Every structure is written in structure tokens, then in C-alpha cells.
Amino acid sequence: PELEDYRRLLSQGLLRPGELEIYIMDADGSNQRQLTQLGGANFAPYWHPSGEKIVFSSNHHDPDGRDFEIYMINLDGSGLTRITYSEGFDGFPVFSPDGQHLVFGSNRNNGGTSDTNVFIAEWIESS
Numbered sequence: 001p002e003l004e005d006y007r008r009l010l011s012q013g014l015l016r017p018g019e020l021e022i023y024i025m026d027a028d029g030s031n032q033r034q035l036t037q038l039g040g041a042n043f044a045p046y047w048h049p050s051g052e053k054i055v056f057s058s059n060h061h062d063p064d065g066r067d068f069e070i071y072m073i074n075l076d077g078s079g080l081t082r083i084t085y086s087e088g089f090d091g092f093p094v095f096s097p098d099g100q101h102l103v104f105g106s107n108r109n110n111g112g113t114s115d116t117n118v119f120i121a122e123w124i125e126s127s
Contacts, residue, residue, distance in 0.1 A: 014066075022056055024075065035077045040065060044092045048072065049099030055083065057091035070104055089116065099123065 020041045025032040036042045040060030047054060055072045059065045061082075070083040070093045084090040086108045093104040102123045107116045 022054065022073070024054070033077075035073055035075070036080075037077070038080075041068075042071075046094045049095050053079075055093040055095070055102070057093065070102075095123065096120075 018041065019039055020043050021034055021038070022036040022042050022045050023032060023034050024045075035045075035054065036056075036058075038058060038060035040058060040062070042056055042058040042060060045054045045056040053072050053074055055070055057068050058071050059068045061067070061069065067087060068089045068091050069085065070090050072081045072083055073079060083093075083102070084104075084106075086106065088107045088110075090104055090106045090108070093102055095102055100123055102121045104119055104121075105116050106119050107114070108119075110117065
């Protein structure tokens with residue numbers, strides 16, 4: 001079944017990402033710890049302006065592995081929060097230097113093309 005799945009995806013010019021998890025550590029390489037244990041592909045981590053959370057891209061919620069959304073998680077691995085809700089790809093999240101905007105790549109609203117565009121969203125902290 002895995003080979004058939006691989007061939008099907010390859011015929012569409014696609015590859016299924018493997019399992020990737022998010023780890024963090026101190027600058028000197030010590031204190032390594034795993035933040036995510038979600039399965040799927042969790043990648044492109046970026047620090048929240050507070051330094052207490054990380055945003056990242058993930059497809060763990062999609063059994064087919066094609067839909068990528070943006071999530072945020074606390075540094076102790078708790079508080080997983082889904083940020084985007086859009087079919088397709090939302091990824092590579094980064095915060096503006098002042099923390100007022102979340103910038104990310106997405107293929108939403110692309111008219112069925114393979115175009116990926118840059119989106120800039122106002123960031124409002126929930127209380």
C-alpha cells in the first residue's frame with residue numbers, strides 16, 4: 001500500500017512529507033527537548049515575540065497529509081493552538097519585528113493554480 005500511495009502522489013508531482021517533530025535547545029546545544037509529539041510533518045518553527053511560544057506549520061490533523069495549517073505551542077509542549085483554518089497550504093510563519101503581524105505563505109485563494117502567496121495578518125493576542 002505504501003508503494004502504491006507513493007506512485008499515486010508522484011504521478012501528481014507530489015511527495016508526502018515524513019514525520020517531523022519540533023525540538024528546541026539552548027544556544028550552546030544543551031537542554032534539548034521535544035515540543036511536539038503529533039505525528040505528521042511539523043516544521044518551520046518560529047519564536048513568538050514573547051519568547052514563550054513557538055509557531056510552526058503542521059499537517060498532523062490531515063490523514064492524507066496534504067493540508068498544512070499554522071499552530072502555536074508553549075515551550076513546555078502544552079497549549080497546542082491551531083491558528084489557521086484553510087484548505088491547502090499555510091506555512092512558514094514568522095512574526096514581524098514589532099510582533100504586530102504574522103506573515104506566512106499560503107496557496108489559499110489562488111484560483112486553482114499552484115501559486116503560493118505571502119499573507120500578512122494583524123496579530124491580536126487573546127487574553
